[in-house]
Amino acid sequence: METPNNYVFIHGKNISHNTLAGSPVGPHMSIDKLFPALLECFGIILCGYIAGRADMITESQAKGLGNFVSKFALPALLFKNMVVLDFGDVIWAFLWSVLVAKVTVFVLVCVLTLMVASPDNRYSKAGLYAIFATQSNDFALGYPIVDALYRSTYPEYLQYIYLVAPVSLMLLNPIGFALCEVQRWRQESHLQHNSLGILGIVVLQVLKNPIVFMVIVGIISHFALGEQIPSVLSEFIDGLANSFGGAALFYLGLTMVGQLRKLTRDTGVTLILLITAKLLVMPLVCKDMVDILDVGVNSTSPNHTSLSNFAFVYGVFPTAPSVAIYAGHYNMELEVVTSGMVISTFLSAPIMYVSAWLLTIPLMDPSPLVAELENVSFNISIISLIGLVWTIAVMLLSRKFNQLPHLFVLNLFLAQVS
């Protein structure tokens, strides 16, 4: 599985898929390792949640663990990986694709929020929601999952995570922060902020982020140290870096305690839209961008399908808990962002599992697959028919069908049944 170059990319998406479907190569991802990886991540998150719920670790004590994770373990991990990063292996078209996808989703969320939101807080909403939809939990949750999926097939994909994360942090987050600062400036109009002041605050905020800071330090050291960590230091850095995974997931669980209680009915729609943007629009745009850009720039690449699948998986990664920290810093939209973070984290697990399984379908043997798919679609249609009949019955019995929106829905449902 170490050399997956035993098939050649021909041209365009469909041909490649068909070729692969009949070819004897195994799946691009190690799907059987995904379940233990998801269990690892969500098991440790659950441990943290239980520890927080049972008051073994109070909210203030949790900050100690959070500081250790974000200020020591994560910088060590980033430094180590930036120094040993092999820039020769990187397919830059992939990075461009993910970047374009992130910018697209960012602008989309930003513009929609600015159009819809009430004028008194629309800038902060636009900024924070756009950050919410684009910044993913790359290191604590993303890395072990990519590791499980691609360690044995495409180990070079692991380092893309380290390259994509800072780009998002350095290009998109500043725009979001700037929008929040504009909001604050409008609310506190007695403060004489000018646009230069906002710029300064934003740049400072970005550089204070330990991820951005350590990636810059790491890239400088990459060239200064000649792509390897001095042997005297390597044990020290490994010691800190190895402790990141478990501690970060545990801390993620701790931060989730009591967040869903903050959820109100008003924020429901916003939340659903945001989570859709993060977990559905983002992965699809990522995948399509790779399909478009990778063909244009780098059409001789042998592992194009696998790359676009990886972009999809990358897109599904849930929102990072640091977004909740930003929301807390500006004291704006805290309840939407925190509960959204929790919900997107738990929704991402089944989406990732099902989508990773679906993405390997084109690589399976076609004839049993067709039978399997017909079987599955028959089952799904029966379940949805029962669901539809049940819903229509409830609507008719509760006599809400004569209200206007419910009438539309009822007609839609009846059309579905037939």
Place this chain on the structure above:
Amino acid sequence: METPNNYVFIHGKNISHNTLAGSPVGPHMSIDKLFPALLECFGIILCGYIAGRADMITESQAKGLGNFVSKFALPALLFKNMVVLDFGDVIWAFLWSVLVAKVTVFVLVCVLTLMVASPDNRYSKAGLYAIFATQSNDFALGYPIVDALYRSTYPEYLQYIYLVAPVSLMLLNPIGFALCEVQRWRQESHLQHNSLGILGIVVLQVLKNPIVFMVIVGIISHFALGEQIPSVLSEFIDGLANSFGGAALFYLGLTMVGQLRKLTRDTGVTLILLITAKLLVMPLVCKDMVDILDVGVNSTSPNHTSLSNFAFVYGVFPTAPSVAIYAGHYNMELEVVTSGMVISTFLSAPIMYVSAWLLTIPLMDPSPLVAELENVSFNISIISLIGLVWTIAVMLLSRKFNQLPHLFVLNLFLAQVS
């Protein structure tokens, strides 16, 4: 280096040493890996200390990290290692030797303290000091050092740590706890404790210790699961266990903040005696016990010298921070135990480094070694002569020599010079 059996143990210690000195085998320990390992441990401890000193993590926040380390990461590490432990590899004579050595030091410290201490708190002092002198920081500090020294030569030594630690916790600590309970019972004479009540409290205290608890659970699972962790769970347990090392050392550094300030002049002598017992008596007794017991029971063992050296290194491990937790629980002798823990941790690093280097000397080529030793001893004698002259000059000039104790010391120094 994987098969160190290319020399045969002959009989007795000296012959074996001489044989090895001329033999072409490398040293038993990878001494060049010790320095990075020590740097790793003390570097991370220093990071924790700096974080605590700079108030990045307050004392109450540190408890969150401590709870994560002791209640989640360490149990996972112990469970994993007890399940995969290979009992067939274990040289039981080594475990007996270390146990006898620990009991010896425990009884020695206990009896001496009971004889010397004032009657109003001698039981608690005896109990806590004896625990202090025998319980070592096996997992956070000991494991990475043994790993660095023996990973490539005797990897089976690593699992001895997991076997020795619970023995000490289950046999010796209860006696210490019982002494503390006796003290508490005498102080609060209105409470009608009987000896059965003390026994119950002590057993509960021991079982509540996460190390003891998880080792018992781990041994049961070892036989129930057939010596391997189910693949579904292994990622989850690895994730938590891997985060132990860095987080535990960082927490150790955090607990050290402000401890040395508690040190008073009265506790100085006690402290020096205790640290001598832990860092000097303990390793020597450990080494001698292996020399005695391993020859008697297991004289065909091929790696006897290496085993007695390992016992010495094991003895030097500093006192565990959990002893400070016990002292806090009984609210007795807190300042001696905490500052002793800090001092013994920092003293253990040079002692370990120098002693590991000295232990490899018998394995070196003899002729350059003799020249080297003469050179070193000449240098040391010059330095000590200068030091002696300086001290005598200071004593004479400060006119303290006519007081009785100083007069004795002066005569001793003059005798040294000649």
